[in-house]
Amino acid sequence: MNISRYFLMVSILCIGTLNAQTSDEGTSAGIEEVVVTAQKREGTLQETPIAITAVTSDEINYKNVNTIMDIGNIAPNAVFVRTPSNNTAATIAIRGGVQTNPAITWEPAVGVYLDGVYMGKTQGAIFDAIDLERVEVLRGPQGTLYGRNTLAGAINMISAKPTETSTKAKLSMGNYGLTQLQFVSNIVLDDNWSFKIVASDKNRDGYVNVSASPFTPAGGVVGSQPNQVTELDTLDSQATRFSVIYDAEAFSVNVTADKNEQNNTPQMAQLGYVIPGWSDVFQVGNIGNGLYLWPLERIATRDGKKTDISIDAPVHERSTIEGLSVTVDIPTRLGNLKIIQASREMVWADRLDLDGSPFPVAETARDTDYDSDTIELQLTGTTDGGVNYVLGYYKIDEYAFTDNPQSYFGGGSLYGLNDYVGYTDATAIFGQLDFPLTEKLTFTLGGRKTQEDKSGVRRTQLTQAGVPFPLIAATGSDSFDDFSQTVILDYELNDSTNVYLKVADGFKAGGFNSEFNVYSQGTDWSPYSPEKIESVELGMKGLFADNRLLLNLAYFDNEHKDMQTPYFTADGAAASLVVNTQAEMSGLDVEMKALITDNTSLTVNYGYLDGEMEPTPTSDGGIASNLMYAPDDTLYVSLEHDFGNYRLILDHHRIGAHHIFPYQSVDLRSRLTDVDERSTTDMRLVFDNDEKFNVVFWIKNMNDKEYIVNNINFGAGFGHLTVDYFNPPRTVGFDLTYNF
Numbered sequence: 001m002n003i004s005r006y007f008l009m010v011s012i013l014c015i016g017t018l019n020a021q022t023s024d025e026g027t028s029a030g031i032e033e034v035v036v037t038a039q040k041r042e043g044t045l046q047e048t049p050i051a052i053t054a055v056t057s058d059e060i061n062y063k064n065v066n067t068i069m070d071i072g073n074i075a076p077n078a079v080f081v082r083t084p085s086n087n088t089a090a091t092i093a094i095r096g097g098v099q100t101n102p103a104i105t106w107e108p109a110v111g112v113y114l115d116g117v118y119m120g121k122t123q124g125a126i127f128d129a130i131d132l133e134r135v136e137v138l139r140g141p142q143g144t145l146y147g148r149n150t151l152a153g154a155i156n157m158i159s160a161k162p163t164e165t166s167t168k169a170k171l172s173m174g175n176y177g178l179t180q181l182q183f184v185s186n187i188v189l190d191d192n193w194s195f196k197i198v199a200s201d202k203n204r205d206g207y208v209n210v211s212a213s214p215f216t217p218a219g220g221v222v223g224s225q226p227n228q229v230t231e232l233d234t235l236d237s238q239a240t241r242f243s244v245i246y247d248a249e250a251f252s253v254n255v256t257a258d259k260n261e262q263n264n265t266p267q268m269a270q271l272g273y274v275i276p277g278w279s280d281v282f283q284v285g286n287i288g289n290g291l292y293l294w295p296l297e298r299i300a301t302r303d304g305k306k307t308d309i310s311i312d313a314p315v316h317e318r319s320t321i322e323g324l325s326v327t328v329d330i331p332t333r334l335g336n337l338k339i340i341q342a343s344r345e346m347v348w349a350d351r352l353d354l355d356g357s358p359f360p361v362a363e364t365a366r367d368t369d370y371d372s373d374t375i376e377l378q379l380t381g382t383t384d385g386g387v388n389y390v391l392g393y394y395k396i397d398e399y400a401f402t403d404n405p406q407s408y409f410g411g412g413s414l415y416g417l418n419d420y421v422g423y424t425d426a427t428a429i430f431g432q433l434d435f436p437l438t439e440k441l442t443f444t445l446g447g448r449k450t451q452e453d454k455s456g457v458r459r460t461q462l463t464q465a466g467v468p469f470p471l472i473a474a475t476g477s478d479s480f481d482d483f484s485q486t487v488i489l490d491y492e493l494n495d496s497t498n499v500y501l502k503v504a505d506g507f508k509a510g511g512f513n514s515e516f517n518v519y520s521q522g523t524d525w526s527p528y529s530p531e532k533i534e535s536v537e538l539g540m541k542g543l544f545a546d547n548r549l550l551l552n553l554a555y556f557d558n559e560h561k562d563m564q565t566p567y568f569t570a571d572g573a574a575a576s577l578v579v580n581t582q583a584e585m586s587g588l589d590v591e592m593k594a595l596i597t598d599n600t601s602l603t604v605n606y607g608y609l610d611g612e613m614e615p616t617p618t619s620d621g622g623i624a625s626n627l628m629y630a631p632d633d634t635l636y637v638s639l640e641h642d643f644g645n646y647r648l649i650l651d652h653h654r655i656g657a658h659h660i661f662p663y664q665s666v667d668l669r670s671r672l673t674d675v676d677e678r679s680t681t682d683m684r685l686v687f688d689n690d691e692k693f694n695v696v697f698w699i700k701n702m703n704d705k706e707y708i709v710n711n712i713n714f715g716a717g718f719g720h721l722t723v724d725y726f727n728p729p730r731t732v733g734f735d736l737t738y739n740f
Contacts, residue, residue, distance in 0.1 A: 030547025031593055036136050038156065039432070040145055040390045041380050046541045049444070049490040049500035050142075051554040051589050053078075053605065055135040057160065062649065062686050062696055064172060064735055065135065066128045066200070068092070068112060068155055073653035074636050075137040076589040076607030078153075079629045083122065084710045084725050085266040085352045087235065088319050090125040091710075093629035094139050095558060096585040096611050097152025097506075097533070100628055100660075101566040101576055104348075104368050104400040105422035105456060105514040109531075111142070111150040114157045115256065117325050117342040118148075120372050120398065124321050124346045127260040128239035130198045131184045133160035139589060140556060141506030141535050143484035144446035147394050147428050151506025151533045159256075162186035162194040162245065167740040174698075174733020177205035196243040206231025207729055208268040213310045213358035227358075228314035229265055233728075236263040254327040264317045268309055269723040271300045271356035272711065273672055278719045282409075294359035294410075296721070305706045305726045313353035313363045321346045335381020335389070346370040354712070356723050360410045362714070367403045372396060388434040398424040402514070414463040417471065420514035422456040432486065444488035452480045452509040458525060460518050472518045476525035480509040482532070497542035506533035508564065515576040517569075521619075529562040529580045548595040557586040563613070565628075565662050569620050569715055579618050581662070583627060585611030603638040615664065620715070624662035626670060631656030631677075647686040654679035660711060669713045672722045678707040680727070696735040704730035 034045040034054045045054050053075035055065060065071055068090060072080025075094070083089040083102040091100055092110040099109045102122045112119040114129060136156040138146075146154045165188045172180040180202040187195040210227050241258040275281065278297045325342035347369055354362035378392045400422045406415040432446035455477035462469040484505040491499050508531040516525075539554040562580035569577055587609035594602045609632055615625040635654040640647060657677045663670040680701045688694035710725040 029595075029598060031543065031550050031595060034134075036134070037158065038136055038138055040378055040392075041388065046496075046543060046550075046552075047498065049442075049488050049498065049502060049539065049541075051139040051537065051539060051552075051556075053137040053139075053591065055137075057133050060132050060135065061737075062684060063651075064696070064698075065132060066130060067126050068135075068157070069126055071135050071137065073651075073655075074605060075139065076591065076605045076634055076636070077139065077587060077609055078137065078607070078634065079631065079655060079658070081629075081709050082126065082267065082725075084712050084723075085269055085317075085354075086123075086350065087233070087264045087267065087317055088126045088262055088348070089123045091122065091629065092125075092155070094137075094153035095556060095587065096583070096609055096627050096630035097558070097560070098629045099564065099566075101513075101515070101578075103420075103515050103576075104370055104402050105420060105511065106566075107149045107508055107511065109149065109152040109508065111146055111148070111154040112157075113146070113154065114323075115159050115325065116327065116340050116376070117323065117344070118372075118374060118396065120344065120396075121346075121370060121400070123348050123368060123370070124319055127262075127321060128200050128202065128237055129157050129159070130182050130200045130239060130241065131160050131196075132157055134158045139554070140502070140537055140558075141484070141486075141504045141533050143504065143506045144430055144432050144448045144486040145390060145392075147430065147448060148396070148426055148450060148452070149508055151508050151531065159196075159241075159243075162188055162196050162243075164188055168737060169740070170735060170737045172202075172733060172735045174204075174731050176207060176731060177203065178731070178733055179203050192246055192248050194245045194247070196241070196245070198239070198241040200237070200239040202235055202237045204235040206234040206265060208232040208306065209308045211308050211310055213312075227310065228312070229316075232265050232268045232309065232311075232315070234265045237261070249331075251328060251330045253329075254325075256323075256325050256327075258321075258323045260319070260321045262317070262319045266315050266317050266350060266352055267725050268306070269352065269354060269356040269712075269725065270306055270309065271296065271721070272302045272708075272724040273720060273722040274300050275719045278721075281719055294357070294361055296355065296357055296359065296361065296719075299357050302724070305729075309356065310358040311353040311356065312358050312360055313351060315351050315353055317350040319346065319348040321348075332379075335379050338376075338378040338380070340376045340378075341374070343373045344371070354714075354723060355721060360407065362406075362408050362718070362721070364404065364406045369399070369401045371399045386436045389431070390433075391431045392429070394426075394428045394430070396424070396426050398422075398426075400424075404515075412465055415460060416463060417459060417461040420456060420458045422454065422512065422514060424452060424454050426450065426452040426509070440492040442488075442490040444486065444490065446486035448484045450480075450482045450484070450507060450509075454478060454480070454509065454511055454527070456512045456514060456525075458512075458514055458516070458518060462519060469519070472523060474518050474523040474525040476512045476527060478510065478512075478527045480530050482507040482509075482530065493542075496544070496547065497540070499540045500538075502535075502537040502539070504535050504537070506535065507531070510564075513566070513576065513578045521577075528564055528578045531564045531580070532561045534559045534561070550591070550593040552589075552591040554589040555586075556589070557584075559584050565613075565616075565624050567618055567620075567622070567624060567662055568712060569717075577619055579616055579624055581616040581624055582614040583611060585609060585627070585630070587611075599642040601640045603636070603640075605634075605636040607634040608632065613662065622667055622669075623664040625664040626659040626662050628659055628662055631658040635679075645687070645689060647688075649684040649686065651682040651684075652679065661713070668720060669715060672720060673711050673713050675708050675711070678705070678709070678727070680705055692739045694737050696737075698734065699730065699732045701728065701730045 142150040351365040430448035
């Protein structure tokens with residue numbers, strides 16, 4: 001059945017049922033109001049003229065939301081996936097706006113914030129944030145209030161604040177050896193002083209076993225490559241957070257220190273394709289008589305996901321992230337002054353087997369250091385005339401370094417020295433004013449002036465067949481500035497329905513592609529151009545049928561100028577290039593929640609996207625013409641029924657087929673990396689009648705479906721070697737929470 005017609009039928013059925021119940025039963029309990037802070041001030045979800053998906057504390061608890069990946073399926077027109085091979089790095093796309101290169105010097109298209117502190121990079125974006133009160137997914141450019149790198153949207157994670165002395169512990173256990181223990185303690189000493197202690201320890205065995213090589217030594221020339229690990233896609237994560245809060249009439253201070261450590265093994269890179277006769281073409285490891293040491297064509301398969309694989313590289317993925325933030329709120333005659341000062345440090349490292357085989361064909365490693373220091377000043381208030389205002393200043397300093405050695409064809413091509421460093425100094429001033437033109441009509445005007453200075457150094461030394469090439473270094477520096485604007489007209493049709501028109505700009509500074517190959521591209525390290533977006537959004541937010549039906553609609557039309565589009569190339573080494581392209585996207589966000597009965601609720605979030613990229617030649621002779629991570633539609637359906645003693649929750653999510661890379665459809669690289677439509681269903685049984693004790697039994701991916709979510713194609717230079725990355729298998733377990 002056509003998914004749009006299916007959605008329409010469900011909506012009509014729910015509205016008809018609700019209207020019938022309203023006339024028969026009269027007024028009853030409605031949908032609870034949700035408070036958000038998307039506009040730097042508290043307001044209800046329905047009154048805020050922005051497309052927002054809010055995940056409440058109840059949903060966070062019952063769905064065990066700890067990381068951004070746990071909410072990626074809920075918002076319409078959003079795609080959240082792990083980057084190839086990694087468990088701690090994320091690719092996040094909203095309405096077709098995305099940044100696919102996970103290198104530390106690249107900027108994301110979606111900003112991630114934890115308690116107002118900008119997280120900065122895709123590396124390390126997947127971390128445990130325990131005891132969240134709310135998560136807000138803002139769609140569309142948020143440049144006026146959130147600034148840099150939010151041209152596609154922003155994600156706000158808000159921690160729960162201590163209101164009374166309490167302690168709770170949560171134990172989660174499941175198959176694949178999953179064990180997670182969470183501990184949260186709130187200590188309220190008096191009217192002024194309170195503390196929060198949060199700790200988590202999570203461990204899980206791998207989804208894939210690593211077995212001995214099925215190949216025997218070839219004529220004594222070389223032995224089977226040794227296995228370095230026993231499992232892939234394991235988790236070993238520890239997180240802590242400690243907050244001290246002083247709250248008085250004159251001012252309040254919140255000092256928070258957090259730390260997250262992970263020691264995982266990467267996802268499985270399953271060798272999906274090489275050209276027929278790969279060994280004959282490349283003559284790699286030719287020992288004569290038609291025998292080869294590394295017959296990749298005998299391993300490549302797309303006949304389902306393997307649960308057993310043989311690799312040779314000592315793979316790992318490790319990270320340590322530490323943060324310290326100080327938030328000060330001071331009431332003044334001019335309004336409330338908020339100061340957020342934060343620093344974050346990340347040490348991140350991985351080592352990957354890129355060919356998915358027991359042969360030393362392609363191996364790489366990254367050792368990354370990242371430091372950021374930020375300060376933000378916000379002044380919020382309301383004039384005597386009823387004008388709401390937000391004025392602010394923002395500054396960030398970043399240092400990012402990666403050492404990226406690479407080895408190909410058994411070390412025949414070795415990039416022993418291959419590193420890059422980047423520096424960023426960005427400042428901005430911003431403001432947004434809400435003018436009440438009438439009792440029902442509000443006009444909002446916002447602006448943000450941004451200045452970014454970037455510089456970097458790229459060094460590479462190649463050793464080919466044992467012969468070292470000269471070390472080559474490239475340097476670059478440039479400045480980028482922008483003025484972004486937001487205009488909103490918000491009209492209250494009645495007490496429960498608002499319509500709005502939002503016109504907004506978005507901006508992402510240009511930069512330097514730290515992964516380009518200086519041997520083939522030269523040392524002229526010119527920056528790629530800034531990316532800009534012009535967005536028009538027309539929305540409606542309404543509560544109907546005695547507040548038993550919530551329906552939020554948002555139509556958007558986005559024009560991306562100089563869209564920063566990276567593409568993968570393998571001209572002797574794994575590297576990436578970038579081209580600035582033009583793209584247009586339009587679509588519809590639909591969010592509906594219906595209380596069908598007092599005990600049954602239905603949530604349907606549907607996203608439709610129609611977009612195209614202007615065909616743009618790339619330096620490798622190809623054409624970039626496909627939008628990445630931009631499926632035609634997304635769907636999330638959640639059905640919840642309260643049986644009295646327990647609740648049943650069924651979640652179904654679907655993402656349409658889409659492109660991973662921008663190559664035009666006739667390009668073999670596109671056909672090898674496009675991913676099919678995928679859908680999964682989860683179930684939860686919630687027992688929470690006891691104030692001290694609740695249990696949640698869960699099944700994720702009930703049908704145990706397998707699908708490719710990501711991949712890499714190395715291009716013709718490697719015989720179109722393509723590795724695939726799959727979704728997690730079916731998992732079952734329980735969450736047990738005890739409140740002391």
